[in-house]
Amino acid sequence: MSMTEQSSAQRMLGGFADKLVALTDDVLFADVWERSELAPRDRSLITIAALVAGGNTEQLSFHLDLGRRNGLTEAELVEAITHLAFYSGWPRAMSAITAARTAFASDDGAGG
CATH class of the missing domain: 1.20.1290.10 (AhpD-like)
Structure with missing residues (x-):
């Protein structure tokens, strides 16, 4: 995702629930979903x-x-x-x- 492109979580909740957005983007999708197992x-x-x-x-x-x-x-x-x-x-x-x-x-x- 480019720096200007917003994630679904950012579009839905950005500015309202920023920590939940960060956890969704950085932990769930950037970590858990990327595990190779x-x-x-x-x-x-x-x-x-x-x-x-x-x-x-x-x-x-x-x-x-x-x-x-x-x-x-x-x-x-x-x-x-x-x-x-x-x-x-x-x-x-x-x-x-x-x-x-x-x-x-x-x-x-x-x-x-």
């Missing part, structure tokens, strides 16, 4: 599963996009959410699949 594709799938299981659809759109950039296909993501319905609950999976449908529709022609 798991591939980015695997980290994305794990993160998406955790968000679905926790019912955290607010963060899902960003991570679905990141997952696709990290090599997951839309079909794989739909299948993961379908699988999670039986482990994390039907309502959470339905909320997640609705968020995925919206995210994928807004990106028509942009990959995946």
Whole structure:
């Protein structure tokens, strides 16, 4: 990321929650996500599963996009959410699949 380009966290919370932005950018994405012990594709799938299981659809759109950039296909993501319905609950999976449908529709022609 260039010095003038803002991260998602900076755009959302910069000037309001600067420490949370710094932790998100410097620890979570610049350190944890860059560790070599798991591939980015695997980290994305794990993160998406955790968000679905926790019912955290607010963060899902960003991570679905990141997952696709990290090599997951839309079909794989739909299948993961379908699988999670039986482990994390039907309502959470339905909320997640609705968020995925919206995210994928807004990106028509942009990959995946």
